[in-house]
Amino acid sequence: MDYKKCASEILQAVGGRTNLVSAAHCATRLRLVTVDNSNVNVKELENIDGVKGVFESNGQLQIIIGTGTVNKVYDEFLAVSGMSAATKDDVKAAAAAKQPIIKRLIKTLGDVFVPILPAIVASGLMMGLVEALGKIPGLGFAGTDWYQFLDMVANTAFAYLPVIIAVSAARVFGGNIFLGAVMGLLMIHSNLTNGWAAADGYKVWYLLGHWGKIGKYTFGQINQLGYQGHVIPVVISVWIMCQIEKKLHKIVPEMLDLFLVPLVTTLSTALITFMFIGPVFSTAETYLLRGVQEIVKIPFGIGAFVIGLIYPITVVMGLHHMYNVVEAGMLASKEFHNLNIWMPIASAANFAQFGACLAVGVKTISAKRRTVAVPSAASASLGITEPAIFGVNLRLMKPFICAMVGGACGAAFGSIAGLGAKAYGVTGIPGYLTINNIPLYTIELLIAGGVAFVATILFWNEDKSELSAEEGNTTSSNQPAPVACDDVAEAVIEAPVTGEAVARENIPDPTFASGVMGDGVGIVPTEGVLVAPCDGTVISVQDTKHAVAMVGPKNTEILMHIGVDTVQMNGDGFEALVADGAQVKKGQELIRFNIEKIKVAGFNTTVAVLVTNSDQYSNFEVKNLGSVVKGTEVVVAK
Structure with a gap:
């Protein structure tokens, strides 16, 4: 392989030095941050000898080259571009700074939620299983001690969700995770009225008396109300805690740091949280949920159709993690009957990616493309759509559009049928353990996946010129030269x-x-x-x-x-x-x-x-x- 030629062609395809901000590499990929991704010729990049794939993630243009090769191409890339070597953190920071503030905020929310998903998924699946067993006629499981015990185990992650979120947020924001845990526990303390019982009323503490009254709010007022099920107030509270803690570490003498910093950090954050952050952001969260509810409630499933249509685009943009907040709020809301009605929409959109990707695997004449499409489709059926989207559907575009339409149709049916889930964090086939109506959920998946599959079969046709460049033969510039094998049989x-x-x-x-x-x-x-x-x-x-x-x-x-x-x-x-x-x-x-x-x-x-x-x-x-x-x-x- 001519590493310099590969580097030069990559530089040209990404728009030259003037379109580059930063460059680094990892074990397999060249990671670039560009000034304007619209100046990047992706098709030209994909056809460069040595490039195995191209995708954009979190503001980075990632060019897959391969282990043992990427470092050599990177060295030549620095030489021909005149750029200085950057670390992965430099590239990550440059990519983050380039992104709109809304996307940065949503990414941060994703960074907080992704690590805790195993706990949420485990609890969600167990909740679905325990509830299903409890509803089997004649089994009598709901009245047993085993049911009570398993129900307690299954509910734990949701009952103490603010604590889990607080620990994860403290890690993301660079604070002490144990102080974060204290803040999470504080927001669901037993001295507070449980947030799910707010309709029954709660008491108020007036730390500064009754002066400074504005409308129904009195300055220094603290509602004795817990934040069970809330997300945004917890994240904001821990972010402020981390800023206070880091500032104090800089100004407090080391001999006083051990006890003074945690004390001042905890007390000041608690006051700010209960006086301002909690009331403001829990109210904002409520309005957000109401907005989502109104969209979904548009008659005849039209609202769900629209959401199902655009859902894959939000996945590509990295915005889909924000839905964890929406889903958590729905589960905690009596207005939604503690039912996650967003999950069937997301599930339809994800299963449609499975249908479109499977259709590519069935229709393609490329063995190489089939080996990517079929397992990627299997992954998408379980709710993990990135391989299908980035590896197949989006790259070919028409299958991606067909999947959007299929997801919209399935989501519309799910809305009309009144589908909802008892948890969040799972979609597709695993969603059977949390869904409220298995037969109708099956129909929704068949509609979503079926429409996407049939539409892809009908409207996507393999580009023979693209195929020859991708599949290649023994003399193709994109096909690695055969390597000499040693004399072992295998x-x-x-x-x-x-x-x-x-x-x-x-x-x-x-x-x-x-x-x-x-x-x-x-x-x-x-x-x-x-x-x-x-x-x-x-x-x-x-x-x-x-x-x-x-x-x-x-x-x-x-x-x-x-x-x-x-x-x-x-x-x-x-x-x-x-x-x-x-x-x-x-x-x-x-x-x-x-x-x-x-x-x-x-x-x-x-x-x-x-x-x-x-x-x-x-x-x-x-x-x-x-x-x-x-x-x-x-x-x-x-």
Whole structure:
């Protein structure tokens, strides 16, 4: 590969040096921030020799090149563009600064919510299961002690949601997570009237007497009312807490810091929260929910149709995390009968992406495209749509539009049918455990997925010129040159970590799951040691120590990426034991990593084990899934 030629063509396709703000790279991707993305010729980028994919995320233009290659292209890119090297944090900051303030706020909200989704999903699924068992005629489960116990377990995450949100928000805003937990607990303290019982009335504290009365509000008034189910007041409160705490750390002498900073931070934040933030933002949240309710209640499902139509666009723009707030509010609102009516709309939109992506997989004559489309469709059916959207539908555009229409039709039906969920955080097939009407929900999914599937079959036709450029042949400029194989009959790749092996399409990273970086497996680790999966040569150890690439038997190019988005940890919790160019033996330790640190930082720990040139082998087989130990055979390439 001509790295300089690749870099020069990328520079031209992105609009030249004048259209660039910052550039960095990770284990597989060149990450750019541009002045104006409309000046980027995406189709030209995708056809450059060495570029495996292009997508935009969080203000960054991410160009997938591949492990062991991206760093060489990056060096040439800096040389031809005249730019200075930037860190991932520099690029992230530049991308964030470029985004509109609304999008930045919504992204922050997403950063708070994404790490806590496992807790919400677990509780939601358990709530759906327990309630379903309790409603089975003749079983009598609802009257048992087991039902009471399981109902308590299932409800915990929702009953104490402000605490979970507060801890996550403190981590995002750089504050003490335990002080954040105190603020969350304070907002649902037992001395306050439970927020779900507000209709029965509550008392008021007048800290400054009865002077300063404006309308119904008295200055210094604190309502003895908890914030169960509220989200925005908690996030705002913890943000202020973190600003106060960081300011005090700078000005308070070290000998007084330990007790003075937590004391002043907690008391001042509590006063600000209960006097101002709580009343103002809980009211604003209520108006937002009413606005959503009015849109959804437009007759004949028209409102739901409109929301279902634009929902995928908000996913592409990264705005969909804000719906967690809407859904949490619905579940906490008697006005909505404690029912999440937004979930069926989102579920229809997501399942439509499944239908469109599956249609591409069925209709395409490209084996390469099919290997991406089919597993991406399976992922979308479970509510994880990024592989389908970014890997297939949006890239081809017509399937994406067909999915929008299918989602709108399904959402309209769901609204007319009165569908709703008992929790949030799950859509698609897992949504069966939280939905209020399984037969009608099935019909909604069939409508959404069916319309998208049929429309894609009818209106999307494969571009033969695009196909030849993407699929290529042995002489195509986009097809990697065949590599010389050594004299072993097959390359055996063993598990580099001990844990639970999952199929590649179930890796919780859209790029890896889609297969664009090659085939392989994911392993959820139970030990923090990564070893060589075979004999070979290390070709790249990332400076953030979260990923390593090597060449193994039969010239297999192996990428081992620890965790999802762990590049953001900047090496904290990782220790590299080898360097570029090292000759390693099977089972030799490569990286040690702290699983708990990764979890506390809010990142998924799954280790991606991919053969990035898997398409060059006539027989590529995943041998073992489920429980594996280091040394278990997981992949064989012939």
